Amino acid sequence: MKFTLSVAMNPLDQFAELAKTAEESGFSGVALPDSLFYSETVSAEYPYTPDGSRFWNEETPWADPLVAVAAMGAVTNEIFFYTSVLKLGSRNPVLLARQVGSVAVFTGNRFGLGLGVGWTPEEFEWCGAPYANRGKRVDEAIDVLRLILDGGMVEYHGQFFDFAKLRMSPAPSKRVPFYIGGHTEVALRRAARVGDGWASAMMKLEDLRTTISRLTELRAEYGRVDEPFEIQAVCIDRFGLDGCREQEEAGVTDVITQPWVFDGIPFDGPLAAKKDSIRKFADEIIGKLS
Numbered sequence: 001m002k003f004t005l006s007v008a009m010n011p012l013d014q015f016a017e018l019a020k021t022a023e024e025s026g027f028s029g030v031a032l033p034d035s036l037f038y039s040e041t042v043s044a045e046y047p048y049t050p051d052g053s054r055f056w057n058e059e060t061p062w063a064d065p066l067v068a069v070a071a072m073g074a075v076t077n078e079i080f081f082y083t084s085v086l087k088l089g090s091r092n093p094v095l096l097a098r099q100v101g102s103v104a105v106f107t108g109n110r111f112g113l114g115l116g117v118g119w120t121p122e123e124f125e126w127c128g129a130p131y132a133n134r135g136k137r138v139d140e141a142i143d144v145l146r147l148i149l150d151g152g153m154v155e156y157h158g159q160f161f162d163f164a165k166l167r168m169s170p171a172p173s174k175r176v177p178f179y180i181g182g183h184t185e186v187a188l189r190r191a192a193r194v195g196d197g198w199a200s201a202m203m204k205l206e207d208l209r210t211t212i213s214r215l216t217e218l219r220a221e222y223g224r225v226d227e228p229f230e231i232q233a234v235c236i237d238r239f240g241l242d243g244c245r246e247q248e249e250a251g252v253t254d255v256i257t258q259p260w261v262f263d264g265i266p267f268d269g270p271l272a273a274k275k276d277s278i279r280k281f282a283d284e285i286i287g288k289l290s
Contacts, residue, residue: 001244001289002028002254004232005278006084009033009056009267012063014274019072021275023079025282030072031084031114031232031256032065039122047119047183048201066099073107080110084199084232084256085181087118089134090127093141093161097148097168104149104172114199114232115142116181135186136160142178142194149176179232183211192218197230197253204237205246212251230254241285248289257281 005022007015007030019030038058045052069081088096104111117138118124124131140158147154151171155164180191181199191198192215200208212231219225232254238246239262244255259281260274 001248001252003281003286003289004029004031004082004084004254004256006031006033006234006256006258007068008258009060009062010274011268012061012068014271015063015068016072016075017271018274018278019076019079019081021278023076025278026286027079027278027282028254029080029082031082032068033062034065034083034086035060035062036087036090036123036127039120039126042120042122044120066103069103069111070106073103073110076110078110080112081107082112082177082179082232083114085114085116085179087123088115088138088141089118089131090123090129091141092129093144094148094163094166096141097145100145100176101149101168101170101172104174104176105170109172109174109176112177112179112196113145114179114181117187133160139190142190146178146194177230179230185214188215189218191215192224193222196228197232199232200234202234202236205235205250208233208235208247208252209250216251232256241288244285244289 005018005027007018010018022030046054049055065083065086073081100113117134121131124134137160140160144156144161147156148168149172153165153167155166156162177196178194179197179199180187180195181201183201188211198215203211216225219229230253231251233247233252234256235243235247235252247255260269260277263277265273265277
């Protein structure tokens with residue numbers, strides 16, 4: 001089992017030290033969230049809270065996750081980074097391929113791309129992308145990203161994206177893994193079909209069990225059940241050593257956590273206290289399960 005530190009909603013000037021402490025303490029990865037902006041009103045409900053409300057506000061700090069990875073990668077040596085998850089629907093995949101490839105090269109292949117569609121129409125429309133047909137557009141965008149990132153002179157002619165032969169150099173020397181987010185049947189099928197793993201949002205353990213079972217069925221349907229596949233999970237009702245063991249038994253391969261939350265330290269709390277929480281979590285859990 002692997003353990004990943006989430007830095008979501010923490011002050012940006014703490015990111016580098018949190019990543020260094022996570023690496024020193026035995027964490028396998030750091031997960032970066034994605035939010036383009038906070039709109040005063042939204043015309044859709046947030047899909048991962050019971051009442052559809054956002055649990056952050058206009059003052060919550062966010063960074064472009066790819067820029068943040070580059071900064072943290074410069075002060076670490078081994079720890080892996082990934083987006084959890086980047087909203088692909090509002091982005092151009094050709095431009096994104098340039099950015100992802102650069103991050104992968106600068107970090108020495110310590111980067112994985114967690115991808116989701118995106119949920120708010122405003123992020124699509126205000127970034128110049130249509131909200132309609134977003135699922136199909138994302139499927140094409142994933143194809144474009146994989147094609148370009150794998151290197152060589154390539155071309156693509158689809159319904160939504162079309163370009164003649166081009167090449168981006170240097171290409172990453174190792175394949176950039178894609179982790180697909182989302183809880184819907186369509187998202188699970190996308191993960192089973194093209195993903196190197198699946199990334200959850202906040203879920204209870206029993207929901208995780210059901211989802212992991214469905215992913216196994218879908219991967220068998222696509223003939224991929226024997227291929228490596230990661231399950232990255234944010235479990236909201238199982239904690240501590242026993243809780244992590246239950247997650248592992250359910251099929252979770254990577255626990256995403258923020259240890260300071262369990263010690264009552266707020267997101268804007270002191271860096272030193274958070275570093276102590278990371279070390280405590282490592283001593284009490286990682287050393288016994290990883």
